[in-house]
Amino acid sequence: MTDLTQATPPEMPGEPIVIGERRGMFGATAGQDTSGYGGLVVPIEFPGASARPYGGWFDAFIDTLAAGLEAEGTAYGDAVQMVVVDRGEITVHVAREHLSVVARVLRDEPALRFEICTGVSGVHYPGLSGQELHAIYHFLSITNGSKRIRVEVGCPDADPHIPSIVETYPANTWHERETWDMFGIIFDGHPALTRILMPDDWPGHPQRKDYPLGGIPVEYKGATVPPADERRAFN
């Protein structure tokens, strides 16, 4: 039996995940200087790994997932990097080489039976070195009372490969094409990974953070309004 708590020791929840830092004059939440003239540097902290008990049905879900993976010959600790419970939702961070088996267990294990994958969405974190591109899957189990889970898979920008789960979830065909189109994540094993929203010969992947929004200045009553990404921001 694998030590289920290997990735997340119960007494020690993981550190928040810092994806970058925010600089500027706005949004002070800590410290005395609220004027902003000191130049704020605030780390952007995403919720880190959660500790057991996760609460609700999440513990039973993780146990069943671990048993299912075990039956398939995959160690839970290898496949699942961490579990994050935040805002009543559970996110399972899966190592990309084990995504296929995790997807199969999620669908086929009777106690899990996530029969619908409602698609994959990408997120680009340029500040997360080695894990810049994330593919985020949402699963829905109608059989087990409309439970939802999220599976997050990271891959480096230099090697943007993630195995396709179209074989298990045919519904993901277009969603994976969209994520390839918008983020440049290559889903290995996809039957026809072509662009879907952008033209076939389009250069670049528009939803990445290093891809400019574009736009032209608009003249209105004598004044000029710059495009949205060049306007003054308070972010």
Next chain:
Amino acid sequence: MAADTTHATGAAEEYLDSPTMHVSGGDWDDLVDEATALHEERIVVNMGPQHPSTHGVLRLILELDGETVTETRAGIGYLHTGIEKNMEYRTWVQGVTFCTRMDYLTPMFQEAAYCLAIEKLLGITDQIPQRASDIRVLMMELTRISSHLVCIGTGGMEMGATTVMTVGFRERERVFRIIEEVTGLRMNNAYIRPGGVAQDVSQRAIDLTREMVPEIRRGIRELELLVNENPIVKGRMVDVGILDLTGCMALGITGPVLRSAGLPHDLRKAAPYCGYETYDFEVITRESMDAYGRLRVRLDEMYQSLRIVEQAVDRLEASLGEPIMVADKKIAWPAQLSVGSDGMGNSLDHIKQIMGTSMEALIHHFKIVTEGFRVPPGQVYVAVESAKGELGCHLVSDGGTRPYRAHFRDPSFNNLQATSIMCEGSQVADVIVAVASIDPVMGGVDR
């Protein structure tokens, strides 16, 4: 014809003396023989993206053997407007005006999914006033009726029945009269806002709704009498565009298409939001798995939506004057709207207060309108039952005043994947009916 005219097509006799070219030799003759030997009329036809029957700019690539469709592929992307990318450059509140334009027949659902997701990120789901939730339910159900009416109306017109279209659009106008009275706009309302709704539902709007509901019900009944047992409608729709439950599950199909295969899955019942669990309505299913079943599911769902509308209106009348926006002034939009002589705009009382009496109120107004509010880092996924199926909103915040990533799982985008399996093996004419029964709206598909 004179020889010096500049017409492109001259008289044929002018060229009688010129040499004639023939292609022969090599393996050309073999190729020609091979093609003739097959005796096939196999052609590939691009239906769309400008075909009037493909619901906007959908491109269907059909491989035809005579009149039979042997292979179908759907090409999308012609209406991609980069809404998700644009939302990353606007504040959380401004995002509402963007996502409402995705699926332009169901604006309220995108707004609701987006705002529910923001509220979940903020952790204020419990603080949303009851009246705001009731208004959201009212607006979503009205939108469901108008979306179904367009689906049935345009679907009828694509089969050649103009009256189905005129009745559908006539009833949709009645729905729009209510929506316009409440929000000021017929479509692209940007009415549901993070924390509540943009403005209150007046007694006048409640009276108008009460007046309209029986008329809409009569109109739907008229539509039913027109199509339900109509031999042409049944001839065109029964056993067309078949997709069984297994196919629905494999392709992640939700909404009326799934319910026409017999599974009573409806997020309003399965995972209620906005207080749907307190409303009395039924989930409609059919067993026929075909386009006709989907038509009947939609017709019956409109009656159920009218039931919810009536219940919501009763609650709104009882809760007149209660708040419609979260109490937290750091999130709630400061200005109230009112109707003036030149249309809808900021309420004069509010302008008077911030410009004349309270400098702090002016600063607050300025800050929250230009800068917006901050949302703690993290991600959520919220799904609502749109008229077309599960509409999901995946939001990621990095703690800033703008979404770090906003992704919409549009039901039409997913459901369009079923085009191939529904159409292959059928007649060309059935393709139109099958696609219409999915009810795709390209604004939502391409975003």
